[in-house]
Amino acid sequence: MPDTAIARQAELRRTFAIISHPDAGKTTITEKLLLFGNAIQLAGSVKSKRAERHATSDWMKMEQERGISVTTSVMQFPYNGRIVNLLDTPGHEDFSEDTYRTLTAVDSALMVIDGAKGVEDRTIKLMDVCRLRTTPILTFINKMDRDIRDPIEVMDEVETVLNIQCAPMTWPIGMGRHFKGVYHLYNDVIHLYTQGQGSRIPDDKRIEGLDNPEVDEVLGADQAEELRMEVELVRGASHEFDLEAYRRGELTPVYFGTAMGNFGVREMLDGFVEYAPAPQPRETDTRTVSADDARFTGFVFKIQANMDPKHRDRVAFLRVCSGKYDKNMKMRHVRIGKDVKIADALTFMASDRAQVEEAWPGDIIGLHNHGTIQIGDTFTLGEDMRFTGIPHFAPELFKRVQLKDPLKMKALQKGLQQLSEEGATQVFMPLDNNDLIVGAVGSLQFDVVAHRLKEEYKVDCVYQAINVQTARWIYCDDAKMLDEFKRKASANLALDGGGYLTYIAPTRVNLQMTQERWPDIRFAATREH
Ligand code: GDP
Numbered sequence: 091m092p093d094t095a096i097a098r099q100a101e102l103r104r105t106f107a108i109i110s111h112p113d114a115g116k117t118t119i120t121e122k123l124l125l126f127g128n129a130i131q132l133a134g135s136v137k138s139k140r141a142e143r144h145a146t147s148d149w150m151k152m153e154q155e156r157g158i159s160v161t162t163s164v165m166q167f168p169y170n171g172r173i174v175n176l177l178d179t180p181g182h183e184d185f186s187e188d189t190y191r192t193l194t195a196v197d198s199a200l201m202v203i204d205g206a207k208g209v210e211d212r213t214i215k216l217m218d219v220c221r222l223r224t225t226p227i228l229t230f231i232n233k234m235d236r237d238i239r240d241p242i243e244v245m246d247e248v249e250t251v252l253n254i255q256c257a258p259m260t261w262p263i264g265m266g267r268h269f270k271g272v273y274h275l276y277n278d279v280i281h282l283y284t285q286g287q288g289s290r291i292p293d294d295k296r297i298e299g300l301d302n303p304e305v306d307e308v309l310g311a312d313q314a315e316e317l318r319m320e321v322e323l324v325r326g327a328s329h330e331f332d333l334e335a336y337r338r339g340e341l342t343p344v345y346f347g348t349a350m351g352n353f354g355v356r357e358m359l360d361g362f363v364e365y366a367p368a369p370q371p372r373e374t375d376t377r378t379v380s381a382d383d384a385r386f387t388g389f390v391f392k393i394q395a396n397m398d399p400k401h402r403d404r405v406a407f408l409r410v411c412s413g414k415y416d417k418n419m420k421m422r423h424v425r426i427g428k429d430v431k432i433a434d435a436l437t438f439m440a441s442d443r444a445q446v447e448e449a450w451p452g453d454i455i456g457l458h459n460h461g462t463i464q465i466g467d468t469f470t471l472g473e474d475m476r477f478t479g480i481p482h483f484a485p486e487l488f489k490r491v492q493l494k495d496p497l498k499m500k501a502l503q504k505g506l507q508q509l510s511e512e513g514a515t516q517v518f519m520p521l522d523n524n525d526l527i528v529g530a531v532g533s534l535q536f537d538v539v540a541h542r543l544k545e546e547y548k549v550d551c552v553y554q555a556i557n558v559q560t561a562r563w564i565y566c567d568d569a570k571m572l573d574e575f576k577r578k579a580s581a582n583l584a585l586d587g588g589g590y591l592t593y594i595a596p597t598r599v600n601l602q603m604t605q606e607r608w609p610d611i612r613f614a615a616t617r618e619h
Contacts, residue, residue, distance in 0.1 A: 091384045091385070092380065096382050096383070096413060096451065100382055102368070104197070104452070105177065105197050106198045106362075107176070107193055108178075108201075109213060110213060111204070114202045115204065115233065115349040116202055118349040119200075120176065122288075122349055123176060127165075128167065163407070163438070164178070164454045165178070165438055175452060177454065178192075179192050179193070187513055187531055191465065193219050197367045197368070198225055199216075201227050201229045203229065203248070204232055205233045205236070206236055206237070206238040208247045209248055213252075217254075223479070226337050226367060228342060228358070230344075230354070235269050235350065235351050237265060238265055238266070241261070242327075248342070257328065257331040259331060259343045259361055260273065260274050260281075260346050260354060260358075261321055263280070263309065270282065270283055270308075272345075272346055272353075272357065273317065275321070279297070280297040281295070281296050281354075282295040282296065283351065284353075288351050300317070300318060300321060336365060369452035372477055374475040375478055377475065379412050384412075385413045385471050386413030386469075387411045387412045387469065387475075387477075388469050389480060390408050390457075390465055390469075393459060404508060408454065410449050410454070410455065412451055416448050417435070418433050421471065422470050422471065423467065424475065435449070435455040435457055436458075437455060465482065466482070485530050486530075487529065488529045488561075489527070489553040489556060490553065490556040492551060495550065502543065502549045502551060509539055509543075510586070511588075514530065514538070515538075518585070518587075520583070521576070521583045522581055527558065527594070540553070557596045562613035562614060562615060563614040564592065565612040565614060566612065579604065582594050582595065582596070582600075586617075
């Protein structure tokens with residue numbers, strides 16, 4: 091049932107994440123976006139806040155290492171009459187599942203590229219992830235205040251390496267010390283760059299029309315002529331912007347600028363709120379959910395433990411997919427089949443957590459989690475359905491955890507369980523012995539887990555090598571066969587942190603042989619619910 095009030099609110103929302111290689115300027119551009127959204131007074135505060143915290147406590151030190159902070163996890167700000175939701179992707183060195191799942195919760199992405207470096211490997215990986223759901227991509231080529239590569243060459247690289255057409259929306263006038271501004275190819279306006287306006291919203295000094303004699307006065311006859319020729323060339327040689335092709339993920343509008351100089355960002359943001367898609371329909375196991383549907387629905391894409399050290403809480407991040415969240419509403423936690431009253435959801439307006447009165451499709455709310463919520467969980471008004479496509483991935487690296495103080499077993503189990511809820515690591519408890527096995531996709535995660543166990547749960551532990559190469563989740567509808575499998579294969583079976591049966595394979599050959607022996611049992615490399 092479409093609802094006009096909900097459709098109107100959904101239409102205003104733009105929910106996105108930034109994809110980029112480390113150092114391309116994601117943090118800087120985030121600050122500038124918040125500045126335009128009036129969410130922070132001073133650019134620089136995203137980083138300096140992190141730095142201050144770093145000094146105040148060890149927990150925050152870890153937080154900084156993880157590159158996650160409360161205020162930067164989800165940021166909401168108004169711009170040009172729209173509501174922008176920016177979801178931070180974690181800054182770990184490892185490419186993590188967390189990033190993947192955050193990208194399942196957005197409707198589009200902003201790709202930030204360092205103009206001097208071009209397309210780098212993390213960007214390639216993230217782009218592959220965006221492709222899985224054909225997420226529309228808008229591009230910002232950053233650091234024009236430096237001597238970057240030829241902009242045409244950078245666009246060529248984006249086209250060939252990332253296999254997406256580029257449609258320049260603005261075109262840079264010079265670069266490095268000779269960077270003068272950008273020309274908007276569709277509005278026929280030159281925006282002039284002034285240095286040193288990074289920490290405030292720069293005045294928009296503009297010249298209307300490329301053929302305006304003012305252009306010659308400001309740039310000088312030579313640079314003006316060069317610009318006119320270059321623009322003609324670029325118009326002839328590049329793709330024209332096509333909204334539908336952008337929405338289909340086949341073409342990316344490209345903007346140039348300098349995040350540090352807070353320039354070109356406004357033009358990009360103007361284009362973003364105009365062209366980026368509003369909340370899109372989402373698939374469930376029973377039907378497609380349209381954002382304007384009157385019935386509230388949402389799914390959890392991320393869980394973060396101990397966000398606030400004073401409260402020791404765990405927060406589940408829920409993306410509203412349809413309907414409206416009202417304070418004190420009751421919602422059905424579908425997986426456990428229970429109705430829960432949510433009085434104290436968090437929102438992420440401005441730079442602080444505050445209690446939310448209402449939320450609309452595209453918005454993210456934070457639910458306090460006391461261990462009952464898992465990544466991928468669906469919430470509805472009572473309807474029995476689940477959003478699909480929010481997987482856990484089978485880890486590729488495994489270690490056995492050993493306690494230094496055996497009396498801390500309970501705390502260790504609790505810590506591993508809670509950290510595995512965040513989804514970056516998994517914990518496995520074998521059916522036949524008391525081992526605790528940690529599995530991760532990237533090796534950095536082991537250090538993160540050990541450090542956090544110590545900081546947050548006061549548990550000291552060490553890792554030991556273990557003869558496990560891969561894991562598969564076990565599914566079988568035939569209860570009798572499953573029982574028999576459990577008996578015969580128990581030496582290789584474990585429960586994961588969510589209580590799901592898992593086959594722990596010492597080698598790939600062993601896994602293959604077991605699969606051949608049990609053709610009616612499904613060995614899944616991802617866990618969906
Ligand atoms: P992140 O790792 O992608 O979050 O990148 P940061 O935003 O932390 O930026 C990495 C480095 O590049 C920092 O030293 C920034 O000051 C610098 N930087 C970011 N944007 C620009 C820019 O437009 N011009 C120049 N010259 N440096 C920039």
